[in-house]
Amino acid sequence: LRVTIKKIAEIANVSRGTVDKVLHNRGRISPAVKQKVLEIAKSLNYKPNMAAKYLHYNKKPALVGVILPSENSNFFVQVKQGINKVAEEVRDFGFKVECISMQTFDDVKEQLRLIDYFKSKEISGLVLVPIDVESIREKLDELTDANISIVTIMSDILNSKRLCFVGQDYIHSGKVAGDLIGKLLKGEGNIGIVIGSFNMLGHKQRFNGFKDVLEKRYEKIEIVNVIENHDEDMISFEKTVAMLTENENINGIYIVGAGVKGTCQAVKVMNKQRIIKIVSHDLIPETVELVKDGLIDFTIGQDPEYQGYKSVQVLFDYLFNKKPVIDDFIKTKTDIRTIENIDFG
Amino acid sequence: LRVTIKKIAEIANVSRGTVDKVLHNRGRISPAVKQKVLEIAKSLNYKPNMAAKYLHYNKKPALVGVILPSENSNFFVQVKQGINKVAEEVRDFGFKVECISMQTFDDVKEQLRLIDYFKSKEISGLVLVPIDVESIREKLDELTDANISIVTIMSDILNSKRLCFVGQDYIHSGKVAGDLIGKLLKGEGNIGIVIGSFNMLGHKQRFNGFKDVLEKRYEKIEIVNVIENHDEDMISFEKTVAMLTENENINGIYIVGAGVKGTCQAVKVMNKQRIIKIVSHDLIPETVELVKDGLIDFTIGQDPEYQGYKSVQVLFDYLFNKKPVIDDFIKTKTDIRTIENIDFG
């Protein structure tokens, strides 16, 4: 059977406590004992038993805080589901997760207040969707310096001391979108782009990835127009109508962010649904419906539930299992969906 | 903090052992005590602590056997990786997994022998890729009757008493393939099908799903030829050459099973790579290369690693956590890959 600390202690002729100290580098240990124990552990290929470890952690559970943007977005409801799932799984392992959703999406003061709230509760780790401003960055680094590990999710905050980021590789997902539209148009056509805002890093990155692929592999496809919709359906609708009126030759639309429904409505109103191929992102209910209706050909998911799940799991492995974070950018899979697999899994 | 068995025992004025018996319906308990304990547990919303439970199981670990086909197939190497991963995760939780790969793919006697081997080791659960013949079915039902839980993986064995099946929904994955080729051809064209064998249930199901979608949604796409390659590259090559010679109008090929490389070679030799769109299944290295080369437009993965992982996890939850198996067909996601996300995740 498995080798335990008890067995090592017997062989080394010391107590279990001493073995533990050697193995974890805590307390003063005489070099002779240290070496002996280390050798035995190594030769027996000792691996600590996790169940025992976790049971012990129940004595003094570690607290982890999670700050999510407003739940008005269906996207974050799914992130939260992932959080709840992993929270339940690690609850018995001495890991308590407290998740708070903000009232807003981008109120810096609110986010600062919540970070401070968690700091005062002496958390060991923090997961959040950070607002990318200096005051947040400073606050987060303050926590890091106080030995609180931070995982960002969904969108990153650059040049901070956070442990890692869990999210989509936006450039890459833009490339996937570009290739899909290239395939749909059989390599020839004119594209209209509907983007939330070029001020949003993720949108810009997707756009660049998209453009990149077209230039590299589909030289007969041209981007003929780009509109910004600020992620609003109404703006999206109006500007798309205008765009399609202006550019009658458009036969492909890439919707980079939200406002998917508005654009699709416009395509319908203009009676272009047979001609125009559409690629979008994410799997919010409206988008799913539009895929089912055949208006959207492909939509690219980023598995929000996984992002929530993974962020806490990384923290757990890091804090409890001393598992080093090898890659500080954990990318979610690029989940391509069509009418045939939109409802699946 | 969390409510424990100890606390319930205190409140009910009985011993921890008694509480345990009530909660798990074991041993004789006086109705009065039983009712009292049950009420307290319910009102306090008692949930057993998993870490403690798992630690206890280390006293007498449960054994689970896994029988996989020959590792000559890269596919099963990935399944095995999933098995190994979950095995490591549950090892400390009192769950030992022993995985044996067969020398062959379809030697019934060998599989029977391995099943008997595991039976003699008194396993609690068995995961396997069953050969779909009567003698195996009978043997498996024999194990089920001996209280051994069975999970089939990759391909199912019908009308048996197995607990559940983890694998791809082949009809569905065929549908996805059909829709993808429909999109690639913009709804018009002539398809050649390359199938392993109509005697293989999975292949037949994929073919039916594929055909179904074309008929329903792409009436201008026709299947003009079907060849069987017995999953062999050489046969695949020769028959594809013949097919393309005979049907010059083919502009789409659906490769249902293996032999992907042979077919693609033929397309290349006939200098049709620009004209013919190709959709295939799985992510074995040869297929990945062909996607990268731009010969294959889409390939549909079935996440073999997940299948391995999930099969053992289901058994673990069922045996240790008494988690009922709600759905006896656990479907893997349909993982659509293109040149842009073939190497991702």
Place this chain on the structure above:
DNA sequence: CTGAAAGCGCTTACAG
């Protein structure tokens, strides 16, 4: 029918 005790394997005060 019920209880007292031991044990799963780890960690952490505490004592010396």
Place this chain on the structure above:
DNA sequence: CTGAAAGCGCTTACAG
């Protein structure tokens, strides 16, 4: 610098 003991929360013989 080292050891003895307690405790995390569960389950299982064993005794009565």
